[in-house]
Amino acid sequence: MSECCGTTATIEAPVEPRVAGRIRTVALVGPPNSGKSTLFNRLTGLRQKVANYPGVTVEQRVGRLNGIGRGDLTLIDLPGIYGLDSYSEDARVAVDVLHGEMPGTPAPDAILLVLDSLQLRRQLMLAAPVLNLGLPTLVLLNMSDLMEARGGRVDTLALAQELGVPVAKISATRGAGLDAITHFLNRKAEAEKPVPAEGRIELPVMGNPRSYRQWATGISTRTKYKAPLSNEWTKRIDGVLLHRIWGPLIFLVVVFAVFQVVFSIGQPLSDAFGEVLNAGGGRIGALLGHGWVESLLIDGVWRGVASVLVFLPQILLLFLFIGVLEDSGYLARAALIADRVMRSIGLNGKAFIPLLSAYACAVPAIMATRTIENKRDRFATILVAPFMTCSARLPIYMLMIAAFIPNTPLLGDFFGLRAAVMLSLYVLGFVAALGTAWLLKSSILKASSAPFILELPQYRLPTVRSLSLRLVDRGKVFLRQAGTVILAVTIVLWILSHIPFHADLAGSVIGRLGQLVEPVIKPLGFNWKIGIGLLTSVLAREVIVGTLGTLYGADPATQSLGLQAALRHDLTLGGAMALVVFFAFAMQCTSTIAIVRRETNSWRWPAVQFAYMSVLAYVAALATNQAILHFVH
């Protein structure tokens, strides 16, 4: 391995990177579902950077080739594509990266082309435009172990001759055959001559799928490609899971189970985690002594960030479920079953699981919309998701219901008035989501032709490795939000509630703001304390409970009462119900705002969404309060 080749090229941006025999950046190219991400994870290990390409919503994944001991090389994972004709945003990004025209991304010096050997004939179509780029390329036939186990075969030597580039059989899930990649990269680094003679191989007319097809068919015939027998198990399982009666039943059971586990296991986990965080904060606070530093760090930063971190166990649990569903292949079947219903509200079946996840938390739900390829459908789902009743709304719902609604039995002991109010709040959020989806799809996100093209992968057992990588990945995205945006907002809120110095909360800037907005929120039945709660809960919905606790605790008139009694002393039934209705609609969640910003790659969408939801919340709360004032009393 000679490191130097006599060139003075450095890593600076506009250098001519494609110097023969010098490889620094490798691009991973492949069609969707070719096992590309699994291979990327194998080759890079856990250290990878995930970001968006500038100006688009396509995710960029970059890592070092540590997995095969070449930490000096950078691997870029391109989005899954069928061809290089720039029909889709994904393909446009891939073309720009491969041509070295993507700002901030180094031009690749070599390509690893991953093809699913179970469907080689179809996947070979991508080889034509990729080989046409003329970069050193290694073709990797992924899942070749599965192909051979099912009676498929291909002559790799003949294939290498046909394509004019080396070909290797690998299994990304098992990590087999990866040394071929090491050999390829080392040999390329030693080679004096550039790419092998290209004149020998024949490529089809570029840009025409039909000629690609004929070319690919010709090659698969000449290389004696025999497709594996289709998986009989998949057919049999589908016979049950997509059965006219069993299919929807099993689907409902799965949905119910996910719900049940996220709430019955996730909620106690989150609560326990919250207690650990609070105890930790108390310990550190004790070390710091009393003073403004302690107050800023503990009451401000630690509490604020902790109030978001407590969602981490639930989020990870939810992603574990989604991961199992997706990796096993059931997610595609769920989308197929849900499509008919989702279509009636203008969304597609792939939006079902994200919307379901939003009942736990909108943040993972919005991250899960990545499975929806159609951009308009995806944005509609993102904009609708925060209406689902997430777990952060439960503290304020429970507080107000316990304080204002008597537990009159309606249907025996199991279903009382309190449960009915709680259920109607869930329904309210769902109806708002439906209405908004309909509104969006018939206005700004009107799609003349949103197709539903869903590939049904064969069933597979999810691997622990890919599940854990997924959890680490999603956990990192969430923590980065908590570490940046939320931290900043927390500090600002703390400062606003502590200046001028020596003022109590009511006299602080935020307290004054609360009093300032009082005339605006008075028609809703809210007082200035609720106003402050609304302002602080922009950070996260559950913060209002803590804020109200502090405010009523500091007020001499209500000091001796518990929070519920204090609220009854201060609010009417109309105001209390208006408050929960407000929370059903308002986008009081910095994490959601931040994640929408990240996923849509623009501030425009979260701004529009925040404004829309706030207006809706205000109007609905106003209507609730006025209705109760006029009709109940």
Next chain:
Amino acid sequence: MVAIALLSDFGVEEADELDLSGAWKLRQLSELPIGTVGVVESLDLPGEIQHHLMHMGFMPEARVMVVRRAPAGDPTVYSIDGFEVALRRDTAGAIRVREYEGQNTRQG
């Protein structure tokens, strides 16, 4: 006999040479009953979707088998090139196929 030869081989040029006038009837893919095989004749969809479908294998002379319908009756799962893809009725309706009447050959 001719139909079976066509169905058992993927050869594109070969299919073009065969004249099966009379034995074939032009239909929409969405109209085919479950278990039958159609040969794609043409696609009439907006550019990006058509392109996407063609890269997935829906191109003239490709064989498509109707595998099953979703529990709600739509979308329908089609098998093309050994993998399965679900399309809604309106998308499948824009794909014209030839169907061999009376054929009952199942795709391998």
